[in-house]
Amino acid sequence: MKIxxxxxxxxxANVGIDTxxxxxxxELSEEGIRQAERLAARLKDKEFxxxxxxxxxxxxxxxxxxxxxxxxxxxxxxxxxxxxFGEYLDYGKFIEFLDKEIKEKNIPREFISPPKGESGLMHRxxxxxxxxxxxxxxxxxxxxxxxGGTNQLIHSVLRNLTFEEAHxxxxxxxxxxxxxxIDERWQCNINNCSxxxxxxxxxxxxxxxxxxxxxxxxxEINGYDGRCFGKHRRLxxxxxxxxxxxxxxxxxxxxxxxxxxxxxxxxALRDENHHLFLQxxxxxxxxxxxxTYDSRxxxxxxxDARSNTEIAVDYDENLSDEESLDIEEEEKELFVxxxxxxxxxxxxxNKYLREIKK
Numbered sequence: 383m384k385i386x387x388x389x390x391x392x393x394x395a396n397v398g399i400d401t402x403x404x405x406x407x408x409e410l411s412e413e414g415i416r417q418a419e420r421l422a423a424r425l426k427d428k429e430f431x432x433x434x435x436x437x438x439x440x441x442x443x444x445x446x447x448x449x450x451x452x453x454x455x456x457x458x459x460x461x462x463x464x465x466x467f468g469e470y471l472d473y474g475k476f477i478e479f480l481d482k483e484i485k486e487k488n489i490p491r492e493f494i495s496p497p498k499g500e501s502g503l504m505h506r507x508x509x510x511x512x513x514x515x516x517x518x519x520x521x522x523x524x525x526x527x528x529x530g531g532t533n534q535l536i537h538s539v540l541r542n543l544t545f546e547e548a549h550x551x552x553x554x555x556x557x558x559x560x561x562x563x564i565d566e567r568w569q570c571n572i573n574n575c576s577x578x579x580x581x582x583x584x585x586x587x588x589x590x591x592x593x594x595x596x597x598x599x600x601x602e603i604n605g606y607d608g609r610c611f612g613k614h615r616r617l618x619x620x621x622x623x624x625x626x627x628x629x630x631x632x633x634x635x636x637x638x639x640x641x642x643x644x645x646x647x648x649x650a651l652r653d654e655n656h657h658l659f660l661q662x663x664x665x666x667x668x669x670x671x672x673x674t675y676d677s678r679x680x681x682x683x684x685x686d687a688r689s690n691t692e693i694a695v696d697y698d699e700n701l702s703d704e705e706s707l708d709i710e711e712e713e714k715e716l717f718v719x720x721x722x723x724x725x726x727x728x729x730x731x732n733k734y735l736r737e738i739k740k
Contacts, residue, residue: 468499
């Protein structure tokens, strides 16, 4: 037995068209309908014993589009609804309420219920009962169309994940999850897969344009900066202009661990340094993106916008989001302050880079 779990297509609430009370039962946007049609094409050859969906409009419509290729009577089940935020129609205000309750009561978030809403435990329990019921009822493959938070807790129930683990399990619009029952235990074969959706327009072009900027150290303080910091700051601006979310990440590394002649490394102001790269959010997945080395280097990255690239340096530690933001900001001032002290190293490293690019 397999259970296929998908999230609804993009809703009007997802893109800020629906607000206030409309967000609770928001319908699909035009893009959400296109996403659902692509998902339907992906699933058209699957044989489902039954199709279940939440009774909210965005899930119902997604399920109906998929079902055009299957001819089932879609079973609507309120237990598949998204988490009930109660009186909180503004997610930011709900998080404020949650943080306040956690601090004042010193209890985990899953125990907290908003006014007229439900706790995480209550949400998980209705999902657990639903899954228990369909497992007893069916032997063949099942399709479930639900919501991001609900899908995360399906992962929690079937994979025995904690709430913290479940909440960091991404679920993009129309993503596919596949669970298989093997020896009375559920195995996750596919998680948050969006291969049926197109790569965002211009994303790979932006990466390749950044990569092809020559990897070279700055020779003048206001001149071309072909380091990882310069290249990824420019790449971030380009991708942000496409409307795609990005964030800086920093890895700590040592020059002495890199494949550079020792006589050049000895000129470095210090051995320990920081390497800047990007993380780009593509269909709810944060992907590592490193365009540091241009294609004239012996080693460089290709990127398909669906998986991580390699990190350009042999690094010692990958720093947190918060640490990365701080270091990226501090580096701007440090670069100016120490520029003259790095010049011998930069000059010799550039000679070496130009030589190996011939």
